[in-house]
Amino acid sequence: MNVLVINxxxxxxxxxxxxPETGTLLAKGLCERIGIDGKFTYKPQIEGKxxxxxxxxxxxxxxxxxxxxxxxxxxxxxxxxxxMDEIDAVGHRVVHGGxxxxxxxxxxxEVMAAIEECNPLAPLHNPANIIGINACxxxxxxxxxxxxxxxxxxxxxxxxxxYTYAIPYEYYENDKIRRYGFHGTSxxxxxxxxxxxxxxxxxxxxxxxxxxGNGSSLAAVDGGKSVDTSMGLTPLAGLPMGTRSxxxxxxxxxxxxxxxxxxxxxxxxxxxxxxxxLGISGVSSDFRDLEAAAEKGNKRAALAIEVFxxxxxxxxxxxxxxxxxxDAVIFTAGVGENSPELREEFVKGLEFMGITIDPEKxxxxxxxxxxxxxxxxxxxxxxxxxxxxxxAMDTMEIVKG
Numbered sequence: 001m002n003v004l005v006i007n008x009x010x011x012x013x014x015x016x017x018x019x020p021e022t023g024t025l026l027a028k029g030l031c032e033r034i035g036i037d038g039k040f041t042y043k044p045q046i047e048g049k050x051x052x053x054x055x056x057x058x059x060x061x062x063x064x065x066x067x068x069x070x071x072x073x074x075x076x077x078x079x080x081x082x083x084m085d086e087i088d089a090v091g092h093r094v095v096h097g098g099x100x101x102x103x104x105x106x107x108x109x110e111v112m113a114a115i116e117e118c119n120p121l122a123p124l125h126n127p128a129n130i131i132g133i134n135a136c137x138x139x140x141x142x143x144x145x146x147x148x149x150x151x152x153x154x155x156x157x158x159x160x161x162x163y164t165y166a167i168p169y170e171y172y173e174n175d176k177i178r179r180y181g182f183h184g185t186s187x188x189x190x191x192x193x194x195x196x197x198x199x200x201x202x203x204x205x206x207x208x209x210x211x212x213g214n215g216s217s218l219a220a221v222d223g224g225k226s227v228d229t230s231m232g233l234t235p236l237a238g239l240p241m242g243t244r245s246x247x248x249x250x251x252x253x254x255x256x257x258x259x260x261x262x263x264x265x266x267x268x269x270x271x272x273x274x275x276x277x278l279g280i281s282g283v284s285s286d287f288r289d290l291e292a293a294a295e296k297g298n299k300r301a302a303l304a305i306e307v308f309x310x311x312x313x314x315x316x317x318x319x320x321x322x323x324x325x326x327d328a329v330i331f332t333a334g335v336g337e338n339s340p341e342l343r344e345e346f347v348k349g350l351e352f353m354g355i356t357i358d359p360e361k362x363x364x365x366x367x368x369x370x371x372x373x374x375x376x377x378x379x380x381x382x383x384x385x386x387x388x389x390x391x392a393m394d395t396m397e398i399v400k401g
Contacts, residue, residue, distance in 0.1 A: 001400075002026065002086050003392040004069075007093040008132025010124065011035055013065045017073060017080065017087070020392035026080040027073060028388075031057075031065035038064075042072040049078045062135035070139065090136050090146045091395030093185070093387070094129045096122035097150030098176060104153065104394040107133060107146040115148065121180070121233065147395040154184030157225040162322075165233075179237070181229030183211045183333075187219040188226075189390040190332045190383040195224070197368065198328065198379060206323040208316050210346070211385065213334035214242035214285060218312070220319035228322050230315060236272055239311050240304075242285030245275035246311065280304035287335050287342070309345040316346070320353060326378055329355060332385040338365045347380065354378040 007014040013031040029042040038059035042052040098118040163179040171177045195202040202224030209219045220228040230238025240246040278285040281304040293301035320326035354377035362371040372380035
């Protein structure tokens, strides 16, 4: 079975064609600058097939972008399938499902209406996701089933004590303002893999999952279910990230807005796009740049890394406390998978909890490995995330019934 996985943004579209039964990736790529001048990247994963790298393709709308993807996949010379009939289903990443969706669903008119109702909760993402779904429908028709997989769904198992904000309760009742959390597909995938690697049933494990990249979040996964997570109503909450501030005193917004003549939107934009490790360092939002700058003696770059490390370490302890213990800590995503140095720093000082890292085992980037010391009571694992495979697997499960 072949599943086309789509992650549509407002002016971009990432895609992968996978066989979820075997885990085989057939092709992947990216449509950029949709509605502007159109750039198309295609990377077939079959030997002898030529790739396309940011070539000019007219994409006035997402429909033309989807058509470009399909044309590349069935191209007589460099395609990976013989015809569009070999695409059995489409799986879409949808950022926000609100309280309406606790799992992935087959897309119907009713589901589309419910996704649209969640637009106010993710105004930058959900409308783009809807455009991607409609574009696929326009090009592929109704005969190819489409499935929505929500970033927020995995966290719908959180108890009210974890998701309720301490503000007047009517804002929750009337506007559904609460913690939702994101990166759910990633946290679900790596916690599932963790149980498989350790030879345990997910119900037996208390896991702290650390998705650390330009966007970062932690999740407390108890018995296979998310019981807490660091992002909130929006992805601005929790850890400091590449350009996002993470948790901070809300009074800072009023102070800065009043002093510098900003309105609320401008202040929040600053917290989203000019803060985090970029804001502290003044150097970059990329941790590789920060590490290089810190090595050359840049004190602000070093401070940015220290703040991030400290907050991750503190939150690992916080989530272990929330679950009443911890059996495994997972590191995933760009920083989590690829920075042995930062992983060591994240767990430094957590030895009293049984969390340690073996420096030799930890010399790994981007591959699955248990990196804790032999005999350590808490296993520390590096598990590369694969959200696209998880979306494809969900899609297959729903389509096959």
